[in-house]
Amino acid sequence: MTASTANAQRFREFKMPDVGEGLTEAEILKWYVKPGDTVTDGQVVCEVETAKAAVELPIPYDGVVHELTFGEGVTVDVGTAIISVDTDPGAGPAPAPATVQTPPEAAKAEEEAEPQGRQAVLVGYGAAPSSTKRRARKPQAGVPAQPEPVSAALQAELNGRTAPAPAAPVTPVANGAGVGAVGRPLAKPPVRKLAKDLGIDLATVVPSGPDGIITREDVHAAAAPAAAPAPAAAAVAPAPVAPAETGVVNAAARERRVPVKGVRKATAQAMVSSAFTAPHVTEFITVDVTRTMKLVQELKQDPDMAGLRVNPLLLVARAFLVAIKRHPEVNASWDEAQQEIVYKDYVNLGIAAATPRGLIVPNIKDAGVKTLPQLAEELGDLVATAREGKTSPAAMTGGTVTITNVGVFGVDTGTPILNPGESAILAFGAVKLQPWVHKGKVKARQVTTLALSFDHRLIDGELGSKLLADIAAVLERPKRLITWG
The missing domain is CATH 3.30.559.10 (Chloramphenicol acetyltransferase-like domain)
Structure with missing residues (x-):
């Protein structure tokens, strides 16, 4: 028996089932277990929402949870593995979990925020560091070469700003606790989305997770004082302009968008x-x-x-x-x-x-x-x-x-x-x-x-x-x- 076959028998994957009639996907609403938890055959491990109802899913294996492939709030296709279980935990140390598939919207945000390559700062999130560099453009005759501009989104995040900033070169810094390859705070995509929704700059959040990782609780803690109006911020905030002065009403600021799912x-x-x-x-x-x-x-x-x-x-x-x-x-x-x-x-x-x-x-x-x-x-x-x-x-x-x-x-x-x-x-x-x-x-x-x-x-x-x-x-x-x- 080969090592890969042995691992396949030891680590059993549970795939998203078709809990209805011909359903193609379901959203993970809540996990009831975490890696390291002991589970038994028939135990409910998560709740998912299909196009028809919310359904609790039982695990068909006995063992120890090895990996949760997707986080809460992620829509997963039927037939995709969502959890793996170590059915023989006494056989020795388990290998590191495989890379988690990032939700499309989170992956897109990651790509936009890191145009010069990404570092795998967390197990299962992001890609491995890239050893390649973008080749400099060949300067035109008589025109001096210019440094590659950094995207406005990245510059804004690095500087803690919400408005676009002038393009400037970024020098990678040494990887330390809580900081990625380009000085980026360590956080999983769901946590980044939470911070974005709450208007919190991750660079200002004090991490409490292992290896300096920012958790959901850290973001909520940072949002709590931010919810109270700060006099200093009020002093520098631009005064609202009456619609009569501009002739334009900012409707987007008074609208809410909820995904249809x-x-x-x-x-x-x-x-x-x-x-x-x-x-x-x-x-x-x-x-x-x-x-x-x-x-x-x-x-x-x-x-x-x-x-x-x-x-x-x-x-x-x-x-x-x-x-x-x-x-x-x-x-x-x-x-x-x-x-x-x-x-x-x-x-x-x-x-x-x-x-x-x-x-x-x-x-x-x-x-x-x-x-x-x-x-x-x-x-x-x-x-x-x-x-x-x-x-x-x-x-x-x-x-x-x-x-x-x-x-x-x-x-x-x-x-x-x-x-x-x-x-x-x-x-x-x-x-x-x-x-x-x-x-x-x-x-x-x-x-x-x-x-x-x-x-x-x-x-x-x-x-x-x-x-x-x-x-x-x-x-x-x-x-x-x-x-x-």
């Missing part, structure tokens, strides 16, 4: 794809749901519903399922590749849920065959899991129809966009007391507006109208849950 990126792409692929039709109906709201209160006292979350959304979901049972041809999907309509004998009912990471649509599998208590239990679990950010990718695949409850925000109704691959989506608006003609008299009744969007390739106007009318009929007289169900 993860769940929000996937939602945006899906909605654009759905809006411009499936021909949407939306119909509306306003209905008296006074009897349904009364039934909700009665069910809350029912022993069979004890401990379950009973609310109007539960009965709207049941009404939707009853209407689909009466019109099963609405439960279908369009297969563009095969030019076929796929009719489904099951209903996976999606519930749109707003989370801190964006809108997700987990679904209740086989919702059409569940009893009301079972539906209430699964609906409660679905909402609770979504709020905790623990919804699995599997729970968000295979949906057939969806409900979005815009009424919880006090909104009367809206024009919902289909979840990709689904045939219909129902928007449930706010329930409000409104004047309503009831038994020949105008009375205050509890009223809501429903909006149904559907794929016009699958559902024509007649079928869509019948489906929406049946949903309204059940909510107006909920005893139809028995006679129709």
Whole structure:
């Protein structure tokens, strides 16, 4: 057995898995372990965010963590090694970890900051020192040779300035603790990014890490006093110029930019794809749901519903399922590749849920065959899991129809966009007391507006109208849950 084969068996790499269906990348949100920690098979080592959800990843090996290939906040392609484990730590000292792949944005910043070559000041960050020098340009006849200019970005960093400085040659200094080959403070790319975001000059930060490395804590400590206004700085800061004097408003200073990634990126792409692929039709109906709201209160006292979350959304979901049972041809999907309509004998009912990471649509599998208590239990679990950010990718695949409850925000109704691959989506608006003609008299009744969007390739106007009318009929007289169900 060769040494390389032995090392491959001893040091096992865990690669970013496809935790969904065909996902290509995931962002590392948090590491729960560090190099030197002992791990066991099945232990959760990190949390990642895919285009669908946040997922915890377990390690499939026993041993000691040898290396974390990527830091937190880095997006990694599926199939790329993210952690290595020494499965035989008693076999002798482990070799130094291999070079960590720097995130593209950090690598670009490194290249821009060090145009004359980079030094590997940290294990896994940056490149090895370069022994080559840029050849001096051949001077033109009669023109004396000029020294190579240093980039404005590097000069600004070396001088601790934020404004561009005149170009000047840089003389490499001896490498000492906390200082790189060109007098550059030692810090990992994520720490450099943190300092940049906080407006901290790394040259002014006192390092506390090994070999003079600046840590995140050092940057935060330097930022704390910087947060308080300093009189001296205020004295030299230029006075703001009123827009009226210049005619220009500095809008960039009052804007925030957030990268589009993860769940929000996937939602945006899906909605654009759905809006411009499936021909949407939306119909509306306003209905008296006074009897349904009364039934909700009665069910809350029912022993069979004890401990379950009973609310109007539960009965709207049941009404939707009853209407689909009466019109099963609405439960279908369009297969563009095969030019076929796929009719489904099951209903996976999606519930749109707003989370801190964006809108997700987990679904209740086989919702059409569940009893009301079972539906209430699964609906409660679905909402609770979504709020905790623990919804699995599997729970968000295979949906057939969806409900979005815009009424919880006090909104009367809206024009919902289909979840990709689904045939219909129902928007449930706010329930409000409104004047309503009831038994020949105008009375205050509890009223809501429903909006149904559907794929016009699958559902024509007649079928869509019948489906929406049946949903309204059940909510107006909920005893139809028995006679129709």
